[in-house]
Amino acid sequence: MSAAGWTCRRQPGWRPPRGRAGRTGRGRGRASCSTSVKAGEKDLQHTGRRPPTPDFSARTARAVSGAEDIRRLLDTGNVKRERIAATRGMQETTVAESAAPGMMGAMRQFQGRIVFNEPCGPKCRKIRVEVPERLVRYEPGQFFHIRCAAGTDPLLRRPFSVYAVKTDAGGWVQHLDFLVLVVGHGTRVLAAHAAGGMLDLLGPLGKGFRPPPEPARHVMIAGGVGIAPFYDLAEHLLARAAGGPAPDITLLFGSRTKDELYALDALQRLGIGIRVATDDGSAGHRGFVTDLLGPALDEAAPGAMAIQLYACGPEPMLDAVIRIARERQVPAQLSLDRRMGCGLGACGACVCKVSAPASPDGWDYIRICREGPVVDAARLAP
Ligand SMILES: Cc1cc2nc3c(=O)[nH]c(=O)nc-3n(C[C@H](O)[C@H](O)[C@H](O)COP(=O)(O)OP(=O)(O)OC[C@H]3O[C@@H](n4cnc5c(N)ncnc54)[C@H](O)[C@@H]3O)c2cc1C
Ligand code: FES
Known part of the structure; x- marks a missing residue:
């Protein structure tokens, strides 16, 4: 889908109002949309009520709360589904393959085993996650949306770039390394996972770097x-x-x-x-x-x-x-x-x-x- 004139899949014709997020860069806590997502997350978690405004924050929280919801969300687009019995002793995982045009690698939801979680500077952890065989291809600059806890606290996933990747001869990802800087609740919970545990990942997502040809x-x-x-x-x-x-x-x-x-x-x-x-x-x-x-x-x-x-x-x-x-x-x-x-x-x-x-x-x-x-x-x- 092109950047110009995009619409929300669930609400054709919807466009964010002018001024919702006009600034560039990291925008830590500045964009008003951030507040709405956090408010929606809290509201659903603690009261079960729908947040008052804006309406799309409640949809967000529901959309990412589980595999079934993600499948339902993807049903609104051109989506192919398949069940994959994950290898290497990992639990059977249902994944959805997005056929959205322009995406570099097919998006998957999967459980990956944590190989190690080690310190990498103040408040920073390096976490290696094993990926089920022949499941994920990835391009530099794409990201993964990680569920920080098995339960609902926090409810929303958190996005992370890939720091390092190991692939097999066919280009399939074998493991992914993430650098996680602890800045709040989600990253604190994520950083506390021990080696041997499982993490729920969604990705690869988005569009990555496009390096020019050499020289x-x-x-x-x-x-x-x-x-x-x-x-x-x-x-x-x-x-x-x-x-x-x-x-x-x-x-x-x-x-x-x-x-x-x-x-x-x-x-x-x-x-x-x-x-x-x-x-x-x-x-x-x-x-x-x-x-x-x-x-x-x-x-x-x-x-x-x-x-x-x-x-x-x-x-x-x-x-x-x-x-x-x-x-x-x-x-x-x-x-x-x-x-x-x-x-x-x-x-x-x-x-x-x-x-x-x-x-x-x-x-x-x-x-x-x-x-x-x-x-x-x-x-x-x-
Ligand atoms: C595409 C992408 C890739 C990222 N890659 C990495 C990575 O490789 N390593 C890493 O450590 N972090 C990365 N981040 C940032 C990371 O997702 C946030 O730090 C994380 O979501 C914070 O969650 P929290 O619950 O710990 O913090 P919260 O409790 O939600 O917030 C704590 C503080 O961090 C700020 N904050 C939260 N999320 C963001 C955000 N996305 N951007 C800026 N400020 C934020 C809040 O305003 C608040 O001040 C990435 C973000 C994006 C969008
Ligand atoms: S549109 Fe939901 S996070 Fe980007």
């Missing part, structure tokens, strides 16, 4: 746990170029302090160019990571190679990347962070205002869970 200069800008999708993207670019010249990859990684440069050792082992910045000067440049972007771009010989920027991190960082990309006329793909409800494009909780030249008023809304999370900077206003 190209890839410059990644990450802030804090926004590093998560870039280990996998770098591995993907290295694997894609295997047998040919090594790809030109530079990672600019910023955080508040040295300890919050999550997974830096593992990134250094990839052999890519890495420059770091910290607010307190405890590692690398003292200041913003975006201070490093101009000099990194200056190093490129003019016209020698196509440059592609990729960014994921806090909203002010993304705003700076958009501004610099515009000034230097360099394309940038941003992975946006919005609070989500269904993750399936049905509830409207994650909408973001973008430019849309084909639309009469020049702008439109996209759903970050469906048309994102990776969005071209050219569509976003700084």
